[in-house]
Amino acid sequence: MQNAAVAAVFDEIADYMELAGENSFKIRAYRRAAEAVANYEGAIEDAAENGELRSIEGLGEATAAKVSEFLATGAVRYLDRLREEFPPGLLDLIRVPGLGPKKVSQLYRDKQIDSVEALNVALETNALQGVSGFGPKTIENIKSGLRRMAQMSKRLPLGDALLLAASIVKGVESLPGVERVEVAGSLRRGSDTVGDINLLAATNDVAATLAGFVELPHALVVSEQDEKSASVRVRPGIEVRLRATAPEAFGFNFFRATGSHAHFEAAQIAASERGLELREDGLFRDGVAVEIPTEAAFYELLGAPFIEPELRENRGEIPAAQQGRLPRLITSADIRGDLHSHSTWSDGVLSIRQMAQAMQARGYEYFAVTDHSKALAMANGLNAERLREQAKEIAEVQAEFPDLKILRGIECDIMRDGSMDLDDDILHELDIVVASVHSGFTFDEKTQTERVLKAIAHPAVDIVAHPTGRILGVRPPYDINVPELIAAAREYSTCLEINASERLDLSDENAFAAREAGVLLAIDSDAHSARMLPNVELGVLTARRAWCEKKHVLNAKPTAELLQWLQRPEARR
């Protein structure tokens, strides 16, 4: 399947065209082509084979020809020419917050700055002083953008890490002697971002397995290797470490390689209370190593049942396990619907009908159509009039899907003053209102908090989406007082979202606090295409880290209960 590779070609072309100052509609055409290919449900090479490229919406004569060229030759000459014209570092520079194509090409033209490194040097030596358009505030913004970027690029968002790990696991499985390979470390615990990927292999030939591992195509550089493990860098800043162990030692090593460090230390204390010694190299009774074939066997020795990896953060899981009060963690199978999704009415790529098909294919009982509201003009946000038009289409599609409840909703912008982007009368007409912030990210904490508190208290608002505004690897949360949001959500019976797309917002820590406070959570995909629906599983991992059971999650409720909850007038007004 070459869809992602072809989409990357079009995106790269669009990036270069921005630098070249090309017509914005032409650039947009390439972006759309990238999206069309990425979201195409089949393999793009099959479409090319069958002469169906031109029937894909968003591909025209020029872009379809480039798809064919890429599939035939592995390259696109047009892109090759662009690559010769501009240094590749300029593409990194466009991604620095505060820099766009115009400023980047100016820096390149006037100061020959062609990479993030060169920009850092220029900033350190004050070389940008006096460059027109680069005043003190702009320079300060660029510096803080660079700092944020450097911080975030060291860690991989959970979704990306899972994909990368899965492909490396496949490679390791094929190595000599390997019986079993598992992801361990923070990735197994479902951390929102991971620094390194840890794998554990049970093998009959440790040396051969490790030797094969460092030769896998993923490995750019071998950074460490001893007789038990090897680390390779698979992309800048991202290391994959494989520990190899004899099959009979897998249980203990799986526990140890999964962590967290804090959990390990808590387990050491629990072990010593039972006359055992837990060390890095094993569990010992009177100096003799205890055989531990499985993780369950290990926890049993601590007087506890198996502890799910997502709980292993020393948030009280060991005593809870010993006392038989571990939560029955929510699973993906408990999710009965999606309460935050987009269609072509705003910036989604699928019609309501297509979204309904995709939701039904996932086995959902219900979903909410929550397109953007009018303040998000760039996303073609809806006003009251268009929302009422949309109701007709929803009713039509609903008639075709008797087993799928389609909720009429909106993702309504929370304005700068905390008011809603749409009037109360239209909001009360809807089945569900999801409220969210898409502007004013730089407000101070007090202003930002008060603004969102107003939304939480609004009688029409059911869910506040992505409450802290972060996007993993892109943007940190804005300054906002989460405990105050949680208290208000509890008071007004408003649900808070775990946005499961590239945000994972609420974070696990915040979701943990919300659940403890008795606030209901919604795990939503925020899908703009069918491809994004499975992201909900990342949100489930986050909810599990927050000790959530299905009773804590709004969209784990059956349809009737959900509809009843959406009524909840007594708590609201």
Place this chain on the structure above:
DNA sequence: GCCGTTTTCGGCCCGACTGTTTTCAGTCG
């Protein structure tokens, strides 16, 4: 560059904020 129930040209994704200006360009969502 794509698209077409106004079909081979002309419209398409707009509005606000920021910082730098001296009336606006660039960035962002």
